[in-house]
Amino acid sequence: MTARLALPGFVNAHSHAFQRAMRGQVEGGDFWTWRDVMLGHARGLTPDTVRRDYSETYREMREAGYTAVGEFHYVGLAEAGAAVEAAREAGVELVLLLAAYGRGGLDRFRQDSAAAYLEEVESLRAGGGRVGVAPHSVRACPREWLEEIGRYADGEGLALHVHADEQPREIEECLAEHRLRPIELLAETGCLGPRTTVVHATHADGRELDLLAESGSRVCLCPTTEANLGDGFPPLDDLLGRGIPLCIGSDSNVRIDPLEELREIEGTARRQALRRNVVPPERLLEIGSREGAAALGLDSWPGIGIDLSHASLRSVERDDVPAALVHGCGADVVTA
Numbered sequence: 001m002t003a004r005l006a007l008p009g010f011v012n013a014h015s016h017a018f019q020r021a022m023r024g025q026v027e028g029g030d031f032w033t034w035r036d037v038m039l040g041h042a043r044g045l046t047p048d049t050v051r052r053d054y055s056e057t058y059r060e061m062r063e064a065g066y067t068a069v070g071e072f073h074y075v076g077l078a079e080a081g082a083a084v085e086a087a088r089e090a091g092v093e094l095v096l097l098l099a100a101y102g103r104g105g106l107d108r109f110r111q112d113s114a115a116a117y118l119e120e121v122e123s124l125r126a127g128g129g130r131v132g133v134a135p136h137s138v139r140a141c142p143r144e145w146l147e148e149i150g151r152y153a154d155g156e157g158l159a160l161h162v163h164a165d166e167q168p169r170e171i172e173e174c175l176a177e178h179r180l181r182p183i184e185l186l187a188e189t190g191c192l193g194p195r196t197t198v199v200h201a202t203h204a205d206g207r208e209l210d211l212l213a214e215s216g217s218r219v220c221l222c223p224t225t226e227a228n229l230g231d232g233f234p235p236l237d238d239l240l241g242r243g244i245p246l247c248i249g250s251d252s253n254v255r256i257d258p259l260e261e262l263r264e265i266e267g268t269a270r271r272q273a274l275r276r277n278v279v280p281p282e283r284l285l286e287i288g289s290r291e292g293a294a295a296l297g298l299d300s301w302p303g304i305g306i307d308l309s310h311a312s313l314r315s316v317e318r319d320d321v322p323a324a325l326v327h328g329c330g331a332d333v334v335t336a
């Protein structure tokens, strides 16, 4: 019998499954020109293509060890239902993080009002799906939308996910409009708290990180995507120093490998701190699993196995397996 180590499944707290179609494409000189190409892909989606393509992407995630996924969804209500079906077909636990989009982007992303958005959330909840609210960003959501959605999430006890501080331009625009940085605006509008996950926080300053820590909010890091898009390095020392809970996401799905996301976190932390073992391996594995489940409001999710006879683990002592996983293995060590 093959030696197998049982572990909690990895949890992918931030995915845009349709962006998997862009893997291998190198168009776009920076984030903003990449975004133009991405919008072109989003334009052509239908419920049928979502069900087919997402189920293949979710299967790829399941094989890589992600057994639960937070799909940050901004391409339409009918397509949200199709994403839920795709996840069921692929055998992953899905939490549909329905995005509120008040301005910018494409027609299909936007709702007419925050109230219309919350009606969409209610309709998905009535269908029995696990749902979280997701004001897309301070770019896409005016202040009143953030206030209304923050109030609703708080009243209903729902997870709230929001992109913030991924790119310097977003911060400059937020300062120009509100005289506040993005996470300061989220704090003022009631969008921070223990059920909140801020995605990226790459360029958050000390004051913004204090607000996250004081409110008990989390940060979802998506290192392979943040590298691919030239976003920058997360302020790991400052995040860890404040005890801000972290989780991971495959985001644009340029790469689907939880061990690589975790390795990137520790590799970045080591380069920044000029020392080793900044985040111990067992803690990294929790960031990749339990912390992601907490970010999605999941109490239970399927486990996975690690193939201890895999070539990547040859001659590794049993006690050293967690460290070998995060520093020396890829997702192909995962078995059912």
Ligand SMILES: [Zn+2]
Binding pocket: 014, 016, 072, 163, 199, 251
């Ligand atoms: Zn995202």
